[in-house]
Amino acid sequence: MEPVLKIENLSKKYILNHQAQERYVALRDVITNKAKSVLGSKKEKVPKYSEEFWALKDVAFEVNQGDRVGIIGRNGAGKSTLLKIISQITEPTTGKITINGRVASLLEVGTGFHPELTGRENIFLNGSIMGMSKKEIQSKFDEIVAFSEVEKFLDTPVKRYSSGMYVRLAFSVAAHLEPDILIVDEVLAVGDVAFQKKCLGKMEEVSGHGRTILFVSHNMQAIQKICTKSVLLKYGKIIAIGDTDSVIEEYLNTNTNNQSVYEIESLENESTMPGFITRVQFEDLNGTPVNEIPIGRAWQARITLKLNRKVEHFITGLGLVTQFELPVCTSWTTPKDLEAGEYEVLFTNEDIMVTRGIYNIVIGLSENKVAFQYLDKGISLHISDVSDLVKEERIVNTESGLLINQMKAKIIRK
């Protein structure tokens, strides 16, 4: 049996032009540059800072009929570029892709939705953009509407929809495509949780019909749930390919850059913000910075921040989130009115014991219950499974669950 999708040494090169400040080329630049190179002596020649950048390099894999393939990797690993090439939006620099069957790509929910048009009109427009014929759309129209749960607003322009309704309608159209190969980019990140579940369910149902799916997501849980096979990309190269569980494992292991101190990059608008975080440090209870926390050990997070002005009812919150995007716990400081200046906020954790792994740390600052800074990327905490506490038997089993604290338990004779 021939694979439905065959990718052979695929590469994509972009030229990064460091000289150009503008995002697009103005004719003026071309003319002046040409003029300079004609007129100018060598000394005056404009140096070129263009640099080659390989978004993908020698990528090759095959996908068989009915495979559900997850594509994972950090930002900039080349996932989206890969999907764009497969969807024929951009051309590869080298290599070859052979596709047997009809492809539908869902790189965005509601591509081509027009705010002035009604829900009904947008279903037809979006459907045809996604490659459905008029007949197909008509035959599935009722189903699409029912799935989207927006029947009542079908004749309202979508500019008056709530963002939730908008996403539901858009996804419903996409969910009713019937391609042989469905390509999905991180589109489930939007929408409410209940609807996300419904979409995941629909996708599973779809794949149950033997459809092939290529799925990009940062949500490992979704990948794990849907995909049978996964590809891990890093800097445009495949570094792991195989069954989903082992590839995710590999991803989680390579995803970390153990650090005890995170210097937070300065923001453009930080002078106009009430305040901002400059640094986050993880340490043990003695205040010594640590890269990893042995499982079960107490640790603290020391957050350095600067307030530009007096802030009333100031609260700092810190949350722990798993790599599967599951929030574990969040703690807050008690509200305080603070003068401008530099502060340190210390969160000490002695009681909550989480299992080994990497956790994303989310930090938020707020004034009068309105958040003005929210850091949810780039900071992670590594809990290692090497610990003397296991020997001390305070921890019965490190694999017992996300939380490994023990409840009080006893047996009573009746």
Add this chain to the structure above:
Amino acid sequence: MINQTIIEPGGKKRNYWKDLWKFRGLFYYLAWRDVLVRYKQAVIGIAWSVIKPLLTIIIFVVIGKLLHTVVPSGVPRAIFVCTAILPWNFFSTAFSESSSSLLANSNLLTKVYFPRLIVPASTIIVSLIDFVTSVGLLFLFMIYYRYVPGWSLALLPLFLIQATMIAMGAGIFIAALNVKYRDFKFIVPFIVQFGLYISPVAFSSDYVYHSDKIPGIIKFIYSLNPMVGVIDGFRWCVLGGGINLYMPGFLISIGISIMLVVLGVWYFRRTERSFADVI
């Protein structure tokens, strides 16, 4: 084997025109969208496509009368101006819309595949519908002035096709350039405005071609504007015997129209594959 697609660098050439046909549904829907959106929330809706040329015609008639410009004898001035304003308005809206269409639809270009030519081509439809509605204006003038056109009116669609070719050719050429060089965003309104003055809207081409005061070279340059041929053609169709079609000028205009289409399609096809990366 069902539907095999092969993606290779520099590929997609062989199936392009086949794909274009396959995506004709999308062409229809994009045009339909533009038509729907154009007059949404406009109370008098499509009436605008009559009012806009009407106002322009009134201005041209009033100024023409004040300046005593020459109008062929026996032809009402309003009809004389109308026969030029209608094709000119069609050209100018079709040309401006199609040349900015790729930028306006950049979200589509970066998210879905389809032959990109569909985008500028579909915008022509809106202008075409506007044009057809505004032709009603011409008939109203004819009824008002009791002006009976000759058999040549039947040839009007041919000149409409020529105007479409000009607007399309220039439109897709500039649309493709616009993706990389945003300067054309500023050049297009200028071309449209300037073109109105050098096209025979307020005056007659007869006057230019048969004047002794105008040197031959200027006459030649004048005839290079393909819209001259279209407007002369429209006048010839509607006003019939009163107007002579100047054949050399007319042939140049047809030649230029064909060249524009070839140039537009050639450049568009050449740059099309990098649109998503550049836009």
